[in-house]
Amino acid sequence: MILGGTDTTANTVEFAMAEIMHKPNVLRKLQQEVDTVVGKDNIMEESHIQQLQYLYAVMKEVLRIHSTAPFLVPHCPSETCTVGGYTVPKGSRVFINVWAIHRDPSIWENPTEFRPERFLDNKWDYSGNDFNYFPFGSGRRMCPGIVMAERMFMYSVASLIHSFDWKFPEGETLDLTEKFGVILKKKMPLVAIPTPRLFNPTLYE
Numbered sequence: 339m340i341l342g343g344t345d346t347t348a349n350t351v352e353f354a355m356a357e358i359m360h361k362p363n364v365l366r367k368l369q370q371e372v373d374t375v376v377g378k379d380n381i382m383e384e385s386h387i388q389q390l391q392y393l394y395a396v397m398k399e400v401l402r403i404h405s406t407a408p409f410l411v412p413h414c415p416s417e418t419c420t421v422g423g424y425t426v427p428k429g430s431r432v433f434i435n436v437w438a439i440h441r442d443p444s445i446w447e448n449p450t451e452f453r454p455e456r457f458l459d460n461k462w463d464y465s466g467n468d469f470n471y472f473p474f475g476s477g478r479r480m481c482p483g484i485v486m487a488e489r490m491f492m493y494s495v496a497s498l499i500h501s502f503d504w505k506f507p508e509g510e511t512l513d514l515t516e517k518f519g520v521i522l523k524k525k526m527p528l529v530a531i532p533t534p535r536l537f538n539p540t541l542y543e
């Protein structure tokens with residue numbers, strides 16, 4: 339529970355910050371949204387999360403393009419079964435390549451482009467009922483930590499972009515190389531330089 343709940347969300351936040359910093363128009367839109375909802379003379383609270391619809395779309399897009407659990411977790415059928423015409427013997431170890439499904443050009447327009455707007459119409463959700471988009475898996479073994487993951491992600495990223503502007507260190511550019519494993523990680527850790535942007539310095543105390 340602790341492993342499943344910390345590394346996953348932390349890596350999703352790291353990928354999100356890297357993508358956001360690389361796309362100044364996305365950062366601008368996010369900051370406009372938090373400034374409207376939270377205000378620049380206030381700090382981010384959990385109660386603001388529900389109103390951050392653009393940030394919610396950003397989270398969904400990060401979970402699509404950098405699927406935190408790229409092969410879900412291994413499943414093992416208790417009986418031999420047939421799926422899509424293929425026989426899966428009892429006891430097999432089954433990995434679902436959700437990373438590839440989330441980048442399949444027959445499902446997604448420009449799949450490698452980071453474009454949160456594709457989620458703004460709420461057509462896609464991750465309830466596990468749509469096998470084109472299921473970053474939290476599906477069925478009985480689906481992730482039980484979705485609500486906590488949402489809150490941790492939304493609160494962390496909203497606080498970071500509300501309180502600070504962010505840039506890459508001088509001379510450094512974006513490196514989004516992924517390191518595959520049970521959990522997808524950024525190969526090179528993100529280095530990001532913050533600059534305070536709120537009016538009242540006491541909000542940083």
Ligand code: HEM
Nearest residue numbers: 342343346347406407410411474475476479480481483487
């Ligand atoms: C961005 C955050 C997260 C992502 C993308 C994620 C994704 C997943 C996925 C894909 C699975 C496997 C589902 C399947 O195979 O059908 C899973 C399982 C699991 N997750 Fe998460 N997870 C996240 C955060 C969390 C959090 C915050 C917790 C707990 C507080 C958590 C606890 C678990 C547990 C206990 C399982 C195993 C469930 C089982 O096997 O019955 N996860 N998660």
